[in-house]
Each structure stands twice: as C-alpha cells, then as structure tokens.
Amino acid sequence: MKPRHALEAFSSQLCPYEREEVPKYSKVYYISPKDRKQYATPEKAEFNHGYDDERGDYIINMHDHLCYRYEITDLLGKGSFGQVLKCLDHKTGEYVAIKIIRNKKRFHAQALVEVKILQDLVSWDPEDRYNNVRMTDHFYFRNHLCIAFECLSMNLYEFIKSNNFRGFSLALIRRFTAQILNSLSLLHQHNVIHCDLKPENILLKYPNRSTIKIIDFGSSCLQTEKVYTYIQSRFYRSPEVILGMTYSMTIDMWSLGCILAELYTGYPLFPGENEQEQLACIMEVQGVPKPYLVEKSTRRKLFFDSYGNPRLVPNSRGKKRKPNSKTLAQVLRCNDQLFVDFVSRCLDWDPEKRMTPDEGMFHEWIQESSHKSVSNRQSFGTRYSEGTLTPPSSAAKLYR
Known part of the structure; x- marks a missing residue:
C-alpha cells in the first residue's frame, strides 16, 4: 500500500522513528508486529538512534522488517563485515539472503566494491551459467548498506561435516570442480580475484x-586494483600472499587445490596454526621454494634465514615439520594419478606455472568420463547419481 495508507492503518504498530521514516518509501509491503521491532526515536542520535550496537552492527529482531518489504526470519551468519539474514520478500513471496554491512566507513567502502563486482557478474552472465551467486537487490536502510542475494542451501564445509569428515567420491568432487572452474573462468576473463575461496564460500x-x-x-578486487595484502583464509592462503609477493588471479587456483584435497580426505590439506606453520605445512609436502621466489618475498626474513634456509619453528604441540618429508599422494591417500596431478598443478609454488581455470577444464581428470571407475575409494554415505545427492540420515536437518 501507499505510505500514507500504511500510516493511517498501522500507526499504533510504528515506533516514533518509523512514523517519520515511512513517508520516505514509495510503497509498503510489510510492517512488523509491535513486539518485534527495535524502538527508536529520531532525537536519540547515539548508536544510530538505537538501531546499532557498539560495534556498528544492526540490532536484529526476528520478524522485524527491512525497508518495509523484507521480513527477517533467520540469522544465517555473521562476520567482521556484519551479518547475513534470511528474509521473506513480501513483494515477490520468495526468500532471499540479505547481507547487512556494519555501519562503519571502511566496511561500507569495501561493500561498494562488492556491489560493483556483483552487478558486473550479472551483466557478464545474464543467463546465470557461471556458478556465481546472484545479487537480486541492494539498498540503504537506516545507514546500513544491504545486499540481497538468491537464497542457497548448505556450504561445502557443512556438507563435509554432515558426512562425518570422511570425504567424498572423486565423481562428485569432479562435478564440483568443473563448476568452480566455470566460475573462476568468468572471473579470470574479467581480471577479478575472488580472494577468499574456501568450502564455506561454496554453497549447494x-x-x-x-x-x-x-x-x-566481499574481499574481491580487480587484479589492477588490489587493496589488501592480508587476504584469504589461512588454510587456503597462497604462498605468495604469505610471503608478501605480488599476487594475481592465480591465488584462487591455489585455494581450489586445497579445497579439492579437503573434499577428498575430509580435512584441511595445510592446517597451519599460524602463518609460520602454514608455510611449514606447505613445505612439508611441496618442498622449499626456489631461491628466485624467496628473493621476491618482502616477508622472507620471517620465514627464511640469510642463506635461504627455512626457519623451522615448532607448533603448540612441539612438532617441527620437515620440508619435503611427504608426497601429495601420501597425504591425500589417493592412488588416482590424474586427480593427484590436477591438485599438484593447482599447488605449484610459482604462480606463473600454476594451472589456469581454462587449462583445468581441459585437464585429463576433468575430461575423464564420469562413467569410468576413477577410484576404488567409496563415498562413505553420500551417493552420486545423475547429479543428485543423498545425504546421510544424521545430516538430514542440514538439508531443510
């Protein structure tokens, strides 16, 4: 209805701040119940008139509204950027996920970059063929930038957890991999670096x-407009980022290699407690990087001595990791040479020699027929057939 009609019909359900706010909207689709809203007044400027907490996060009340259109139904997650909510769009009748950015200048600036990339993704892929999330709307609400997305299912970390961390069949992993490569191919065509590829950021x-x-x-950027040096979640962080080298789109392929290993074994490939051990985990399997790569590293003194030898520091359990003491095949416990080769080519120390998404699409492991038996390893509770997943019964609640 029109705002003036909403004011007449629902004035008793509106707090003082809302009575002044409603006329600014062209249409009203939803007004939250009186006991489900955060009461605020225009005169109280502290903490965004009472709508924010001390951190600058919007205070969430279930079944309250966003922009008199979206009804908050669940909290999907939160992070340094703000919060993600599941909302019912009363205009379309569909559920969406809405990311509410913290009311702080630096988070707002980065979110504007995210919005621009998301807008570009829609224009680059109008038919939604490249496996990237779709932004459906973006708007400001009470000084918070909000980004609405299509609502998806569980992430791949939850999926691994639902299978009791026992890993999946190579047939299913190959299907996931082809789709991730499809996404990265589009990003690489347009010089976009995702910067935080990990199981939690890949959703069914x-x-x-x-x-x-x-x-x-939210951490993404154009290769020509890099903003941050500290990027990527630690287990999936490329060595060039750890070492302070110039990085490029190839860091996403490193993350992909780590993700594939985790999907197969159920556990992170390089589980470093900190950056020192993270690099030690990498060297344990991949050996010590060549001197020309160490020389390019602005942080080399943290990890190597003056002779280029790695500084081996024990972790919290007193364990020192010895470089080149394990092979990738041993760590994966996999005898499929094509899969091991694919992962290995994602994990080349030299970013310029690392496999690209397009090269990955033509790798023999991806091209191999899904009807051929590629491993004698069983899928441990997850069946793959014609693209359909059957979850273990213990994980049924995660598939709601």
Whole structure:
C-alpha cells in the first residue's frame, strides 16, 4: 500500500522513528508486529538512534522488517563485515539472503566494491551459467548498506561435516570442480580475484542436488586494483600472499587445490596454526621454494634465514615439520594419478606455472568420463547419481 495508507492503518504498530521514516518509501509491503521491532526515536542520535550496537552492527529482531518489504526470519551468519539474514520478500513471496554491512566507513567502502563486482557478474552472465551467486537487490536502510542475494542451501564445509569428515567420491568432487572452474573462468576473463575461496564460500544451490554457487565477493578486487595484502583464509592462503609477493588471479587456483584435497580426505590439506606453520605445512609436502621466489618475498626474513634456509619453528604441540618429508599422494591417500596431478598443478609454488581455470577444464581428470571407475575409494554415505545427492540420515536437518 501507499505510505500514507500504511500510516493511517498501522500507526499504533510504528515506533516514533518509523512514523517519520515511512513517508520516505514509495510503497509498503510489510510492517512488523509491535513486539518485534527495535524502538527508536529520531532525537536519540547515539548508536544510530538505537538501531546499532557498539560495534556498528544492526540490532536484529526476528520478524522485524527491512525497508518495509523484507521480513527477517533467520540469522544465517555473521562476520567482521556484519551479518547475513534470511528474509521473506513480501513483494515477490520468495526468500532471499540479505547481507547487512556494519555501519562503519571502511566496511561500507569495501561493500561498494562488492556491489560493483556483483552487478558486473550479472551483466557478464545474464543467463546465470557461471556458478556465481546472484545479487537480486541492494539498498540503504537506516545507514546500513544491504545486499540481497538468491537464497542457497548448505556450504561445502557443512556438507563435509554432515558426512562425518570422511570425504567424498572423486565423481562428485569432479562435478564440483568443473563448476568452480566455470566460475573462476568468468572471473579470470574479467581480471577479478575472488580472494577468499574456501568450502564455506561454496554453497549447494539446492538441498539434494550437486549444483553449486560461489559466494562472498566481499574481499574481491580487480587484479589492477588490489587493496589488501592480508587476504584469504589461512588454510587456503597462497604462498605468495604469505610471503608478501605480488599476487594475481592465480591465488584462487591455489585455494581450489586445497579445497579439492579437503573434499577428498575430509580435512584441511595445510592446517597451519599460524602463518609460520602454514608455510611449514606447505613445505612439508611441496618442498622449499626456489631461491628466485624467496628473493621476491618482502616477508622472507620471517620465514627464511640469510642463506635461504627455512626457519623451522615448532607448533603448540612441539612438532617441527620437515620440508619435503611427504608426497601429495601420501597425504591425500589417493592412488588416482590424474586427480593427484590436477591438485599438484593447482599447488605449484610459482604462480606463473600454476594451472589456469581454462587449462583445468581441459585437464585429463576433468575430461575423464564420469562413467569410468576413477577410484576404488567409496563415498562413505553420500551417493552420486545423475547429479543428485543423498545425504546421510544424521545430516538430514542440514538439508531443510
């Protein structure tokens, strides 16, 4: 209805701040119940008139509204950027995920970059073929930038957890991999670096299907407009980022290699407690980087002595990791040479020699027929057939 009609019909359900706010909207689709809203007044400027907490996060009340259109139904997650909510769009009748950015200048500036990349993704992929999340709307509400997305299912970390960390069949992993490569191919065509590829940022599109989408472009940037040096979640962080080298789109392929290993074994490939051990974990399997790479590293003194030898520091359990003491095949416990080769080519120390998404698409492991038996390893509770997933019964609640 029109705002003036909403004011007449629901004035008793509106707090003082809302009575002044409603006329600014062209249409009203939803007004929250009186006992479900955060009461605020225009005169109280502290903490955004009472709508924010001390951190600058918007105070969430279930079944309250956003922009008199979206009804908050669940909290999907939170992080340094703000919060993600599941909301019912009363204009379309569909559920969406809405990311509410913290009311702080630096988070707002980065979110504007994210919005621009998300807008570009829609224009680059109008038919939604490249496995990237779709932004459906973006708007300001009470000094918070909000970004609305299609609502998806569980992420791949939850999926691994639902299978009791026992890993999945190579047939299913290959299907996931082809879709991730599809996403990265589009990003690479347009010089976009995702910067935070990890299982938590890869979501099943539907509860019982193997279609996936890449999400969270909050750290993303153009290769020509890099802003941050400290990027990527630690287990999936490329060595060039750790060492302080110039980085490029190839860091996403490093993350992909780490993700594939985790999907197969159920556990992170390089589980460093800190950056020192993270690099030690990498060297344990991949050996010591060549001197020319160490020389390019602005942080080399943290990790290497003056002779280029690695500084081996024990972790919290007193364990020192010895470089080149394990092979990738041993760590993966996999005898499929094509899969091991694919992961290995994602994990080349030299970013310029690392496999690209397009090269990955033509790798023999991806091209190999899904009908051929590629491993004698069983899928441990997850069946893959014609792209359909059957979850273990213990994980049924995660598939709602």
